[in-house]
Amino acid sequence: MNRRHFLQTAGAGSLALASGLTSCAPRYRNIAGHPMHRVPKLKLSLDRIVKETVGLRPFRASGPRIAKEALGNKTIVHNYGHGGSGWSLSWGTGNLARELVMTTGEKKVAVLGSGTVGLATARLLQEKGCEVTIYTKDLPPNVTSNLATGTWSPASRVCDPKVATPEFQAVWEAATRFSFRRFQFMLGLDDIAAWVDEYNVFPAKPINPSNPALGGEVYHLDGLVPKSQEINRRDHSFGADFVTWRSNMMFNIPSYLHHQMSTFIMLGGKLQVHEIKRLEDIDALPERCVVNCMGLGAKEIFNDAELTPVSGQLACLIPQSEVTYKLITKGANIIARKDGIYLGGNGLVGNWDTTPKREYTQEWVDIIQQVMQEMRS
Template sequence: MAEFRQEGQLGVERRAMLTGTIGAAAMLGLQACAPASGSRPATLRAPSRRTALVPIRISRDQLIDVKCCIRPLRAAGPNLDVETVGDALVIHNYGHGGSGWSLSWGSADIAVGKALSVLPREIAVVGCGIIGLTTAVMAQRAGLKVTLYARESIQQTRSFRASGSFTPDSRIALAEPAGPAFGELWERMARFSWKAFRTYLGLPGHPVEFGDSYQLSDTPITRREWPADPAITQNFATSGRPQQNSEFGHYSERIRDIVPQAQPLSAEENPFPQPHVRRSSQMIFNFASYAHVMLGEFFERGGQFVMRDFARPADYAALPQKVVINCTGYAARDLWQDKTIIPVRGQTGWLVPQPDAFYSVRYRNVSLTSKRDGIVVMNNNPDMGEMLGVGDSMELPNVADIEKGLEIMAPVFAPGFQAQG
């Protein structure tokens, strides 16, 4: 993978480490010896007892918002290349598919390390989505003066329209274009981010927290496989766009040892009317409080925010800072003419927050994720898998899909549901 595996870039990484980069790891206490990828000790089960849950209110009158966003899928994975524009050194950090939130700290660690390799005193970061804001804070923690340029603050970005859960390999890359070496890079970003997010647990406002997540089914739950369909003769290499699920890379097994895994519930434990249920613990992000904490740190460390739009790469050379980290997400498709970015449409509905019903449920093609800032509703076609929304750049919401999702989920909270008490 050119952006990170070339010998020259490895040299950048080594020099960056010598200047104390990735220094954020020391400051955060994030470096630790990781167990072998995918390993996990045997599970110990507690005695069976039924879980007491408050039913989620899913009537149409609870729906307060519908959001639509475009995720920037790059076949080879995120762009972390370095190039010069005029007399400016530009480090790219964009194209994370549906994994921008989840990989934000690990990706920023790499980008800031490359910036530090030339020993600047100050840098510019362009873009104030979750990747841009995290990169700016990471650079400050490494001792740099940072000016953040963006046409909008994080609350107005596509990042604020995401679902807000830890999904580090969601449409992150296509297996063949990314190549076999990408898995190691992905694992580095995922592990670093996981540890960084855990430093926000327990803070006021709960910017990051864990919640129980239940997967429900009317039939035994098995892992769905997506074998290549020989009838589909086109692929990314021939069409510039993936044509089937088998083209996507999946890397979550590499961090199985640190991420909670789903466990089946016995009949005695199961509070739902559906006979087959698995439960796990899910890391979630509460956008409002997380943005408040991050922006607070950015400004407390002396960060400057300049509202500005960029029309072309040459505009970067006009900045007073001569080291720039480009975190423009999907906008890089037009700004940098990066046509390797493939739009992937996503949509979420938001119900009124229900703090007493703090858990997530997945049933058929619908998911409900209860968070401090609302209950996220997603209605996805299970037969589409990762191909859902690929190539679709339409950002207007479709309320009917969310309403249909609420109808599908209604049987979950039918009289058979074991309410609290």
């Protein structure tokens, strides 16, 4: 094929792709005519599981608490309770917390907690010239944030929409937009944030697509992540009748946390391992403005009856370099990160037990195994 012919073929291909976006049965084929969605199979067996963890999502039915209150002669700015959305919303709620800090005029600020929310908030405060000290009970990797799946999911278990107010939805929207923009500036930086293919693979169209167990979310915002598209059976290699695809963002959690910590230190931030056991410990800190990013740890200190754990187990398979996608199916999902391929899918409300249960892992291995076996090679 000469160069001109190649360009013409490629041009026709792009036109087909563009028209496919508006038709209900898009045809994504590569230049050789093969279906575009040929997904590499996972090597799945229990002996490839190298780690099982249970993390506790800090859930509040009314949504994360972003608020300012006076405590003696200190100002406390709260930024906690992000449920299953803390990674995604960290920059956005960090920005809202920063705005509340700025109203105090204080430049020396304490941040409690070094999870994804505390680190993002601390970094944003530094960008406004604040001298920030993080006080934290534990450092990464011993934080809940290190036990997350790591995808863009800004409305996953973020609130109970029957309880949350329309005002909260507006706050969520502002936070989501800010976070989304911020993540676009992290793309290409040591693979800490990346766009990947996300597939939903079901025997039939799910009746309740907002069910979190099926990867569903409570709110939606158009214009950020591309919309999911149903793909025709002949254009993918799955055995299922209902398959959708979209691009979504993924976070490589260990390198992301490392990046955040090192940048914070590089910009002059200070970090102290220091547990807050009671309100008096906050009062004893030298800073007059304190941002509370303690996640579930805020429950006892601030007597927040609404804050509840929603536990989530993950099982980590040895990574496969060719597997880079996310897949959601009935009862299980997988996400391929650089450090491993994570299987999961549960959320137990009110469960404080962080002991992994082998039976969940076994169930997910069986479910995903079946999806792999039904795939055409």
